[in-house]
Amino acid sequence: MNALFEARELRKSFGGVKAVAGISIEVPEKSIFAVIGPNGAGKSTLMNLLSGTYQPDSGELRFAGRDLTGLPAHRRARLGLARTFQKIRLFKQLSLLDNVLAGFHIHHQVPAWQYLLPGATFWRDWTRCREEGLALLDFVGLGDLAAQRAGSLAYGQQRMLEIARALATRPKLFMLDEPAAGLNAAEVAFLLQRLRDIRERGIxxxxxxxxxxxxxxxxxxxxxxxxGEFLFEGPPKAVQSNPSVIEAYLGGEFESGALV
Ligand SMILES: Nc1ncnc2c1ncn2[C@@H]1O[C@H](COP(=O)(O)OP(=O)(O)OP(=O)(O)O)[C@@H](O)[C@H]1O
Ligand SMILES: [Mg+2]
Known part of the structure; x- marks a missing residue:
């Protein structure tokens, strides 16, 4: 297996709650790896451990062969890890384009003094970022709204803007925490296609x-x-028909024999 991201025996407790209790994962490169489980299963905590928002109590993490132990979130972002949050985090007062441009910030090629005295490198970088930013807004279906305030967007559009901003960091690995929450059927279908496109781009x-x-x-x-514990893993079909998964979701009521 060609694992881009590996976690071994991750553990994280909050007081007496074992939110993540010995989870190991291997995420193959250029794939879509989904994490599911009932409310409170520890999914967001796991994502926070992977992104560096939290440090684990114990366990190991490797990204592209590199040990991530103790590395904070902003250093992981520079290595190519991007994420969105379960609760939307945008700069609501800023325009859509400025929100996306904030994502480019971590890779700016401009020497610091040029921010004070803009030179050729600054303007070249600025123009390139603007073009890429607009292309990303187009990609998530918000190209026509680039100058609007992020706070004025409908909920589903805010979710898509978060995706554009995270993509602006040019990630190798992109983690999303409940991107479909609160979306209508058409928005879910659009999101599904975008996730496939993102994988197509090699992310x-x-x-x-x-x-x-x-x-x-x-x-x-x-x-x-x-x-907080591992229950089952496999391709979607195997998961869908696995009795222990169905039991975890339906509390033991096993009626149709399949989840969806
Ligand atoms: N910062 C925190 N402080 C205290 N307890 C926490 C914290 N974060 C998570 N927990 C607890 O850890 C457990 C796992 O929570 P987590 O948010 O990871 O679950 P989840 O699978 O993402 O749930 P949901 O599907 O509702 O988003 C829960 O019991 C939760 O109350
Ligand atoms: Mg969660």
Missing amino acids: TVVVVEHHLDLVMKVADHVFVMDH
Whole structure:
């Protein structure tokens, strides 16, 4: 297996709650890896450990062969890890384009003094970032709204803007925490296609999601957790018909024999 991202025996507790209790994953390069599980299963905590928002109590993390232990989130972002959050985090007062431009910030090629005295490198960089930023807004269906304030967008559009901003960091690995939450059916279909396009661009995707229909259509591999622990993993079809997964979701009621 060609794993881009590996975690071994990750653990994280909050007081007495074992949010993540010994989770190991291997994310193959250029695939879509979905993490599912009931409410409180530890999915967001796992994502926070992968992105560096939290440090684990114990366990190991490797990205492209590099040990990430102890490395904070902003250093991981520079290595090519990007993410979105379950609760939207945008600069609501800024325009859509400025929100995306903020994502480019981590790779600016401009010497610091040129911010004070703009020179040729500054303007070249600025023009290139603007063009790329507009292309990313087009990619998420918001190209016509570039000058609007982010706070004026509908909920689903804000979610797509977050995706554009994260892509502006030019990630190798892109993690999304419940991108379909609160989206209508048309928006979910659009998101599904964009996730496929992102994989096409050679970016590896880790997606935490409650929307099982989306997961089953888009994921190459599904990892199921419950109560902070590993429950099952495999291709969507195997997960869908696994009795322990169905039990975790439906509390033991096993009616249709399949989840979706
Ligand atoms: N910062 C925190 N402080 C205290 N407890 C926390 C914290 N973050 C998570 N927990 C607890 O850890 C457990 C796992 O939470 P987590 O948010 O990771 O689950 P989740 O699978 O993302 O749930 P959901 O599907 O509702 O988003 C829960 O019992 C939660 O209350
Ligand atoms: Mg969560």
